[in-house]
Amino acid sequence: MNWGSFSAFLHMGGYAFYVWSSFGLSFALLAFELVQLSLRKRTLLKRLGQIQKLNEHRGNK
Amino acid sequence: MSIVFWVIKRDLLLAMRRKSDVLTTLFFFVIVTSLFPLGVGPEPQLLKAIGPGVLWVGALLATMLSLGRMFAADHADGTLEQMLICPESLSLIVLSKVVVHWLATGLPLVLMSPLLGLQFGIEGEALRVLTLSLLLGTPVLSLVGAIGASLTLGLRGGGVLVSLLVLPLYIPVLIFGAGAVDASTSGIGAQGHLSLLGALLVLALLATPKAVASALRISLE
Amino acid sequence: MSIVFWVIKRDLLLAMRRKSDVLTTLFFFVIVTSLFPLGVGPEPQLLKAIGPGVLWVGALLATMLSLGRMFAADHADGTLEQMLICPESLSLIVLSKVVVHWLATGLPLVLMSPLLGLQFGIEGEALRVLTLSLLLGTPVLSLVGAIGASLTLGLRGGGVLVSLLVLPLYIPVLIFGAGAVDASTSGIGAQGHLSLLGALLVLALLATPKAVASALRISLE
Amino acid sequence: MVLTAESMLEATELACMRGDRILFTDVGFRLAPGEFLHVRGPNGSGKSSLLRMLSGLLLPEAGTVTWQGRNIKNNEEYHRALIYLGHLNGIKEELSAMENLKITCGLAGFDVEEKDALDAFERIGLFGREHLPTKVLSQGQRRRVMLSRLLVAQTPLWILDEPIVALDTDAIGLMRSLFELHLENGGMLIMTTHQELELSAGIYKEIRLTS
Amino acid sequence: MVLTAESMLEATELACMRGDRILFTDVGFRLAPGEFLHVRGPNGSGKSSLLRMLSGLLLPEAGTVTWQGRNIKNNEEYHRALIYLGHLNGIKEELSAMENLKITCGLAGFDVEEKDALDAFERIGLFGREHLPTKVLSQGQRRRVMLSRLLVAQTPLWILDEPIVALDTDAIGLMRSLFELHLENGGMLIMTTHQELELSAGIYKEIRLTS
Amino acid sequence: MSKINWYKYSAPVTFYGLAGKMFPGFAILSAILFAIGLYISFFVAPTDATQGDAYRIIFIHVPAAWMSMFIYVVMAAYAGIGLAFNTRLSAMMAQALAPTGALFCFIALFTGSFWGKPMWGAWWVWDARLTSQLILFFLYVGFISLQAAIDDPRRSDRAGALIALVGVINVPIIYFSVKWWNTLHQGASISLTKAPSMAHTMLLGMLIMALACWMYTIAVALYRVRLIILERERNSTWVSDLMKEMK
């Protein structure tokens, strides 16, 4: 174990800003990609549902 | 008044739809500034010295290149004809169009400039002054550019003509703008340069819309 | 073979008729390079150091901006369709068009560069190397640029796309080109850089026409 | 030449010169509500030029055009009363039919409801294509987008340069009935076309240009 | 389906998809010398798309097009035998009619004599306008510049997309007789048009697309 | 309608199901590996003698840099196969990989920046490696925006493939030209300080993080390619059957 205390861990030997920004932003970006993908899936399914409805509507006619 | 709303709405919509037009200018700016280190070599000292100049020249060129688009599409597809025969004041339409032009070209440049400044090693106060000078200067570039754009509408090789017409008018803006940063780093203070830029902006706001309106009428004869 | 003749004749005729198109590129080159002293300040030492870089970046930007015109007019008025269904080899047509493009944009830049070099205080051997590097490099820019131009034909905001696509491909040319002058002034000798530029030229001559031909077919689907 | 109460648009002794060629001289007419002026003539005789003159886009070499007795130059009222559709479509390829219509009408000074616009598109046969960018539409469909403006506008004077080019027979039929309705309601129509188009309403007038 | 000796152009089971819309499926025909294929259908039904497919500009979603039994893809011989004129003019606004004609023919692989070109312009009614830049010409005159190519070319297959749009009646008459001559000489013609155009020569065939 | 050659549409259909089955496995694997990798990065690996704790950025920086390069090559390979054999699935795979590749490229760029500031005192220097990474980012953005600008999927696949191939030929040219440019010019003032004798645990940590990134990439690409398939086939019968099932 490298760190004497939790605050030492957070302090990162004086490089807290750089280290945490790097890791934080990186994982935030990965998470953002996942969120964006699931949003895209949701809108796509909605649109497919609409197409479906439209087709049924036409079929009934 | 509603005409202003419609023109702005339409042009913003078009800008959104043709996102890449907006991006062109921004990207061009980024390219110009990033190519320089590749051209002149990587020494930090040299880069820091030429940084503000490069950014300002980049902004100026990017704006100049986007001028062609200000009225050209409307001219080619006949919308401009419709605007001329529309009952509202043409100056107002022109002003709205210029505002959208700045929102779509000038503003992104201003927002991008701190990042590019960092690549040249410009930091702190100098970076702040650089951004501020661009914020004041780019609207002037759009306004003055509109005159050139409207005068050269539909002419063969409008491109070179626009540049020829607006370039002399742009040079004061460039000198005060790039000068502001130098003044601030050399300790003179950028106050004077920035006020002059502000004065140029007010002048341009008052004078150009009418000039552009009459230029448009002449061009569409 | 006669197709080459006709394409070249036609494009040269059009270039003569639209003289201002040719002038635009040249003029842009002149502007970029002349604005820099205004932006970065007048110290001769600084200017001499950045001179080759500025000229090369200027040439690169000028070529990049002219790429849009390479196929756009032919696309808009349907001539390109006719070329695709014409019995002759498309690669040959493409090559002819690129040649004219270079004659109308690259060559004038090369001819102009000694003059602009002098403005930056570049002289003697260095100036000779600069011109030579441009002479070897600008045809590569035209050739490689044709790929970008053909792929983005008729797309929204082709402008930025072309820049995005060709820029990374241009960088080696820029580096070797601007590097040649530095190498010659620093005494290493420009031989190596210039041979590399020559190699790039041969590579581009062999590979690009086919790539452009297929890009055109893709774009006109 | 006394101005009758009814004649709204009046052109006197118009002349047009293009390059070093005189296209026409001494063209004049009066137009009252419910009248239809057909401008005829072979290709290149100056029809489009005349129409542009009447809309104020081209200054006449000689002669004047007046609207309710006032010259049309810088005449706001005239521009409010006019729709001019030329050879150019005046539509943006990137925008959909719906956006195009809303915006052209907005620019002309009146708002269109989404519903009215949809109605118009349905009538003109663009149903289901309202939201496609116009550049993917066929030649005839693009013309229809431009013409849909006539369905929602309430202006008295229409100046149309070959409006029915590229339209199929159904669409031509629709346009014919639209023109008839417009004339019956007291509208005025100035038009060129090389195809035959007989209207059963309105008073027919004709100008023949020769080349 | 046996290939008869005479059928030169043959299309089988063509299908076309645009965006997510199926425009047509299962379109097929054979064309022999002296035959005239009229592609009909309302606006947006896919006529232009079919013609582009037949000229090799658009890959069919399904089906094949053959010329003398060989697929037209990368088929030089076919392209030598073909003239395709679409909605776009394919002419350069800055060049004169004469330059345009010479160059398009040059690109298509044969040279035109100045004299023949002048003859063609005289016949098509552009006399005296040959040396004006085409951009100052009227709408109909521009179409004529494009069509003048048909007067000097010797190719057997013409594919024309609404060729008579914007032409006046004289010019339409001229085009009609030109088409008839072409068919009589054993040429083939594929065409769309919304206007009526009855030809008194050749064998008439028809494809009707629905929307 | 029956005359359309449905055969060439069949591959995406089957792959749609397959990708759905494979996705969870890779996703879970990547989560576990990330956890282990992060544990090693922060708790097992010791503080560096010269760089202090700032060096820990290496555990995200280097894997991201590796990924950005690998993904480009893989993407170009898929695109090339798609162009040569007209297989739509591989074109879709290329399209699905590109955003993730660009993302890693971006991560490498800014983590490098955040490392450079404390180490060199500058956010950015025009070093060969940095510059070529920046250019790689431009290549990604070019590919993505070209595909996004084309509405017609067939054209967008083929145009994208062409530019990806041209790009992949150019990457080595760019790399060497930049390197040469830089070494010719540069004094000894600044150079990329290589970590002294890479410690064992550091290497292990980097490898595990890299593996985690790989799993992440595969999972995300599978997920995205499913969406692309659905989007493109939205009018086909199997999609509407699927939609009925889901109701």
Ligand code: HEM
């Ligand atoms: C924006 C800045 C930076 C960028 C774009 C960048 C880019 C890269 C790239 C592309 C690689 C992979 C190279 C390969 O595997 O051959 C890499 C590896 C590496 N980078 Fe960076 N870097 C940056 C800043 C830094 C800084 C500031 C440091 C340390 C002070 C650093 C240390 C390393 C190390 C140690 C490696 C692994 C070296 C190896 O595997 O050979 N980087 N970087």
Ligand SMILES: Nc1ncnc2c1ncn2[C@@H]1O[C@H](COP(=O)(O)OP(=O)(O)OP(=O)(O)O)[C@@H](O)[C@H]1O
């Ligand atoms: N610079 C010029 N020099 C000579 N003639 C010119 C010039 N500019 C225009 N013209 C002529 O002016 C006429 C333009 O006429 P216009 O477009 O009004 O014709 P139109 O009647 O609308 O024909 P169309 O039915 O073909 O549309 C053409 O005959 C053209 O040749």
Ligand SMILES: Nc1ncnc2c1ncn2[C@@H]1O[C@H](COP(=O)(O)OP(=O)(O)OP(=O)(O)O)[C@@H](O)[C@H]1O
């Ligand atoms: N991306 C797309 N999405 C939906 N529909 C599309 C798309 N692209 C094209 N279309 C449709 O394809 C058709 C194009 O048809 P085409 O141009 O061949 O028609 P046409 O028969 O020549 O019509 P016209 O008589 O008007 O010239 C139009 O109906 C258009 O709406």
Ligand SMILES: [Mg+2]
């Ligand atoms: Mg006309």
Ligand SMILES: [Mg+2]
């Ligand atoms: Mg059509």
